[in-house]
Amino acid sequence: MSAARLRLGMVGGGRDAFIGAVHRIASRIDGHFELVAGCFSSTAEKSKASGADLGLPEDRVYGDFAEMAKREARLKTGIEAVAIVTPNHMHYAPAREFLKRGIHVICDKPLTSTLADAKKLKKAVEASGALFVLTHNYTGYPMVRQAREMIAAGELGAIRVVQVEYPQDWLSEKLEDTGQKQAGWRTDPARSGAGGSIGDIGTHAYNLARFMTGLRLEALCADLDSFVEGRQLDDNGHVMLRFEGGAKGMLWASQVAPGNENALRIRVYGTKGGVAWEQENPNRLLHSPLGEPVRVITRNGAGAGEAAGRLSRIPPGHPEGYLEGFANIYSETALAIRAHQAGGAPDPQIAYPTIDDGVEGMAFVDACVRSSKRDAAWVTLNM
Amino acid sequence: MSAARLRLGMVGGGRDAFIGAVHRIASRIDGHFELVAGCFSSTAEKSKASGADLGLPEDRVYGDFAEMAKREARLKTGIEAVAIVTPNHMHYAPAREFLKRGIHVICDKPLTSTLADAKKLKKAVEASGALFVLTHNYTGYPMVRQAREMIAAGELGAIRVVQVEYPQDWLSEKLEDTGQKQAGWRTDPARSGAGGSIGDIGTHAYNLARFMTGLRLEALCADLDSFVEGRQLDDNGHVMLRFEGGAKGMLWASQVAPGNENALRIRVYGTKGGVAWEQENPNRLLHSPLGEPVRVITRNGAGAGEAAGRLSRIPPGHPEGYLEGFANIYSETALAIRAHQAGGAPDPQIAYPTIDDGVEGMAFVDACVRSSKRDAAWVTLNM
C-alpha cells in the first residue's frame, strides 16, 4: 500500500445493486483507493440515500453523472478515477463525460450495449489520454496469471485446444418476472444489448481464454438459445472457436444449468502439456506435463511463479477469493495511474483488461448473435 | 450366477491386444460365460499360441473365423455366443458368419469401419434371429443407469442441455510411428474407418448421451482436426448437437489433451435439475435439483434406485470399476440369451446396446466427417 490513496468516484451501485458493493470492497482491500464521491442513482434522492449509507459528504453525492464529472474535475481534490457500475447501456455516456475531463475510468463489463457504442467509446478513450480499465475481474486471479505466464513461456508448447465454460443456474426459471432487479435488466435487450448469457458471462469466458492463451480469434460459430419461454435474450450459448495458428476451442455459457453457481472453468492443451483452472476453487492450477503425473500448483505455493506471486497477499493454503481477484484489477489500475501521474511508463508486469478487450468483447457478442441467426455459420469478429 | 455357463467363443483378442482381455474378464466376473473356443488371430500359429495361453483345447482354437463358425455350429457343445474384438474393419465379416448360424454376437465398437457395412450388418442381424450386442460398455455403469432412470422418470424435467466429452492424451505425439499396435490401427483409415478420435471415443460419448437421455438427434455440426502432423484421421473433434424437442448439446472427443486418461464425462440439465457423472470416478452421480443443494448419490447407497441396484455387486463405498461396468453388459446379454433360449421375452429391465446403436454410431461418425468437410455445416444422420 502506498501512502496517499487515490480519490475514487462511482457511477451506479446504489442500494440493491450487487456489483457496486463488489467494486467498493475491491477498491478498499489493498488500500489504494478512497471512495469520495458518487452518483449512485439517476434519481437524486436515491443517490443521496446511498451516499449517506456510505458516509460520503452530501456535496460529493450527485444525481447526475454529467454534473458530477464537471464539478469533480474542477475540485482541487476531485476524483482521480471513477468506477462505472451501471447496467451495460449506461456505460458509454458517463464514461465519455469523465474521460473528456481526463478522469481515469474503471468500467464494468461488457463494455456497452452495442458494438457501435463500444467503438465510439474507444475513440473517446484514445482522445482523452486517460486510462480505461474494464473489470474482466477473472483475469485478476493469481492462478490465471500463473497459467498465462506458463503458456507465454512455452511450457505447454503450441496450443491446440481451449475448452472454456461458464455455467450458472440462476435464470433457470423466469426470474425477471418476479421483479428481481438483476434478472430484470440482464434479460432486457434495451439495457443489456443483443446478448443475454453470451454477453453477461460468455464475454468473461471469451476474455479469459484470450487473456490466458494470448491467441487471437479467427472465426466462431454459435448456437444461442432462450430456453425459458418468453425470454428475449439467450440464456444458453454453445460456441465453437477457431484461433490463429490452428488452435480450436469450445465455449459454453449458460444460465439454465442447475447446480452451477459461477462455474467458470478453463482448460488449455498444447503439444507439451495442459492446464486446468476453476473459478469456484481458484487457488490451484492443475498442470499436466505430457507423460508426467498431473501437478497441483497452489497460489504462492511450490511451483508457482512470479506472475501469481505478485498478486498474492497471503501464504498458500489460505484461500484468496473473488474479491481479492477483483481487487487485483483495482491494484493494477492504481499502479498504472500512479505511473501515469508520474509521467513514467508503468511496470511491464502490470496487466489489466483495456478498452480493446471491451471492444473485442462486444464484437464477440455481435458475432455470436450474427452466427446464431445464420444457423451457426462461421463468422469473424467485426472490430 | 445361474448354474450352467454359456459357451463363449472369441474372434480376435490374441497376445498384445488390449480389449480381448477385457472381454474375457468381463465375461467371467459374474460367472455367466465360459470361454471355450477362439480364433485369436488370422495367423493360425499365433491363434494357437494365444489359445494355449488361455488353456483352451487345441481343437477349439482356429486360424480362420469362417471355419470356426462352421465347426462350432455343428458341435453339440459348440459356442452359444461369440465375442468379436478385432479392429473395426474386421467386425462385419465374422459377425455375419456367426449370425448366419444363429450364434449370438457380442461385438466391440464402433460397429464397423463404414456406414455401408453397418447397414448390411443390421440386415444380417435381422435375418438371423440371433442377438447382437455392441459393447458400448459405459452404458453398463450403475450410475449411468441411475441417471437414465431419473431422466426417464422426469426428475430433471424437460432436458435442455447435454454436455458430453471424452478426452484422452495418449495420441498427443505420433505414437503410430513407433510400432505401437493400438495406435497403428486406430489411426489408419483402412482399418479404423473415416473417423479417428470421433470414431474410437466420440461414438462412446455420443452413445452415452443418447442412452442416458433417450433424446434423438436432429442435427449436428462438427469441426474435426488432426493436430499431430502427418496423422490421417482426426485426433480432436468438436461437435454441436441439436436434439429433438429443442435440447442442445456439445460433444468433445480428443486424444491430444495432456493429463486426460479416459476422462469421459457427461452433464445433463433440465428444467428441474441436473446430473453429472465421470467415468474415472464412476461410483457417484451428482444430482442438482433446481434450488436445492447438490446431492452425491452413490452406487447402491442412499438415494440410488433400482436400475443401479440391480447392476451392483457390493456395498456402497466399495468401488466397482470399468471391468464391472463391462461385465454388466455381458451379464445383461446372458439374461437376454437365456430368455431367448427359453423362448420367452426378456425382463424389460434388461438393457444393452444393440445393432441399432451400432448403425447410429456409424451414422454419427459419417455425419461428423461430412459436416467437418463442409466447414462444420449442420447435417443429419444418414440412417
Added chain:
Amino acid sequence: MSAARLRLGMVGGGRDAFIGAVHRIASRIDGHFELVAGCFSSTAEKSKASGADLGLPEDRVYGDFAEMAKREARLKTGIEAVAIVTPNHMHYAPAREFLKRGIHVICDKPLTSTLADAKKLKKAVEASGALFVLTHNYTGYPMVRQAREMIAAGELGAIRVVQVEYPQDWLSEKLEDTGQKQAGWRTDPARSGAGGSIGDIGTHAYNLARFMTGLRLEALCADLDSFVEGRQLDDNGHVMLRFEGGAKGMLWASQVAPGNENALRIRVYGTKGGVAWEQENPNRLLHSPLGEPVRVITRNGAGAGEAAGRLSRIPPGHPEGYLEGFANIYSETALAIRAHQAGGAPDPQIAYPTIDDGVEGMAFVDACVRSSKRDAAWVTLNM
C-alpha cells in the same frame, strides 16, 4: 491366466452372505481358480441350496466342513485350496481341518475371534506346510503397492507420521435388532470376538498402515466406545500409535459416522515427502515431495512403478475397484500356490497377508481392548 485353474472350495458364503460372493468373484476375475466344492452352511439343506445356485455337483456340496476336508483330501481332483468366509469365531476350526490335510487356506479377516485361537492357528499353519492367506484385501490395491514401493525405496525419507482411518455409517442405529444378518454377528462378542469396529475395520486400517510403511508397532493407546445404546461391542475407536524408530500415528475406526460408506484413507509423511490414498477413489495416489507441487499418480499411468503395474489389468483412467483389489490377493495366492506345487520359491514380488498378519491383527484388537479398559493406557501387542 495360466492354463489349468486351481480347484477351490469354500466354507461359508451361502445365500445372504456378503463376503462369500466377493470371494467367488475375486477368485474368478483372473481365471486362476475354479470353485468346485463347498460347505456353504452348517445346515446341510441350506448348503445344498447354495451349492445348487452356484451350479456345483451335489456330491461336492457338504453340510459339514470336517467331512468336506476329509473327502476332498482323498479325491483325485479334490480342492487344492479353500476359502473360509464364515464369521470370525468359525475360522479357526475349519482352517485347522484343511491345513491338516495340506490344503491351502484363504481366510477372511480378522483371523479368529480370540487371540488364543489365532496363536493356535499359527501353529497349525506352521505344522502343515500349506499356505495361509488372510484377505486383508486392501493391500491388493495397486496404488497401495505403489505407495509401499515408494516408501521402501526411501522416496518419503524417514517416516514421521501415519494417519489412517476407516469410518463407516451403517451401524449408526441399532441395526442388529432388525434381524440384519451382517449386523447381527458383527456386534455379537460370541461370534465377532472382543472387538467390534476395531476388529471388523480397525484391523484393516492397522494392517494397511503396517503393510504400506513396513514399520513395526511399539505401543498403542485406545479409547473405544459403544455409542449405540445397548450395543455390546465398540462402534467407534480412537487409537494413538507409536512405531519403531519414533514415527507416530493416529487410527480411527468408526461405524457411526454418517456419510461415510467405506472411507478407508491413509496418509503417510516422511522427511522428504508424503503420500495420501483413499479407498473410495483408489486409482490415484497423491504424492507430495517436500517443497514441490502435489502430484497425482494414477494406476498404470505416468509416474506409477512396477509394483502397481504388475497388479493392473487395464489402462490408466479406466478405474479398477474393490473386486480387482480383492482379486489381486487371489492372484498372488495362485502364483504362490503354483510355485509351492512346483517346489520352487515364489517370485519375490509376490505379496499377500499371512498368518503373521492375522496374529498381529488379533493382538492389535486385544491391545486396543486392554488399553481402553485401562483408560487408554499405552500397551504393547501381545504376540
Added chain:
Amino acid sequence: MSAARLRLGMVGGGRDAFIGAVHRIASRIDGHFELVAGCFSSTAEKSKASGADLGLPEDRVYGDFAEMAKREARLKTGIEAVAIVTPNHMHYAPAREFLKRGIHVICDKPLTSTLADAKKLKKAVEASGALFVLTHNYTGYPMVRQAREMIAAGELGAIRVVQVEYPQDWLSEKLEDTGQKQAGWRTDPARSGAGGSIGDIGTHAYNLARFMTGLRLEALCADLDSFVEGRQLDDNGHVMLRFEGGAKGMLWASQVAPGNENALRIRVYGTKGGVAWEQENPNRLLHSPLGEPVRVITRNGAGAGEAAGRLSRIPPGHPEGYLEGFANIYSETALAIRAHQAGGAPDPQIAYPTIDDGVEGMAFVDACVRSSKRDAAWVTLNM
C-alpha cells in the same frame, strides 16, 4: 458499511510481519475501521518506517506501546480499538495498557505465552469494561457458522465424534536456522510459550471444534513430538479428546506433513447426521443426513441458513476466502463496539472469540504439554 469508521491502532505488524498485513486488510474490507495510529516495532525508527509505508501521520506512530496507549487515550480522536499482532509473549503487556484506558482490544492468538499471563489478562479485561476479541479467525468463515447453526438446531442429533486436524508442512526442515523470522519466534519457547505446533495451530483446531459444536472438554491426552532434530517445541501433536456428554474426538496438529499448506479440516458426527468442512476450499459444507445422500451446501447458496448468510458478501459460486473470514471477525467486533458505544446490548447473532476462548486455548496448550510429559495421561484443562 456504516457511515463513520472506527479509529483503529495497531501494535506490531511492521515490515516482514505476516499477520499484521492480514489484520489491516481484514479491518478494511467492510469499511468499519480506519487505521490511524500504530506502534509497529519496539525500535522507534523501524516503527516510523512502517508507519510511513502505511501513510500514517508521523505523530501517530510510536516506538513504545505504553506511550501510545497513554497518548491515544487522551486524544480527542484517539483510537477506539487496537489490534495487537505481536508474537505471543508480547500480547499481555500491551493489551493490559490499552484495556486499562478503555480501549477495545483485538488480539492475535494464542492469547499469551503462558497460562498464568492468560489468567491475568482475563482479570484485566473484566476490570476494564472494554471489549476483548481474539482472532481465532476460522470461526469467521460463513460455512463454519452454518455448521454451528445446524448443530445448535439439533440437525445432527446428539454429537458422538469430532475429528479435527490442522496439518502444515512449512517446518518440515529446520527453517528457524535460516533466519526466517516467522519460524524463529514460533519455535522459540521464550516467545511462543510451551506449545509449538499445538499452540500455533492446534489451538485453532481446538477452538474450531469448540465453536462449532459448543461441547465442553472433559479431558484430553496428548502425544507431542519434535521431529526436526534440535527443535525445542513440538512440531506434531496427536490428541484424543473427551467431551461432556460422552462425545469423543481426535485432534491432529502438524507442521511436518509435506503437501499440507493450511489444511485445517473438521468433521462432526451425530446421531442424525454429519458435517465436514475444509479451510482450503471453505465455501462449501458437506452435510450427510443419516440414510440420505451427502449434500453440498454452498455459502449463500441453496440450503444455507441465516448464520452463513449474514457473513456473506457475494453470491454463491464466487468464493470468499481467508481474508473475508478474518474480516468477519473485525466486522462482528465493529458491531459489538458500536452497540457498546450506544450503551445497548449487541445483536445476539454476533459472535466472536473472547478472552474466555483465549484462556481456554492456553489451558489447552498447557494440558497437552502436561499430558505429553506424563506419557499421554488423561488430564483436564486447568482454567
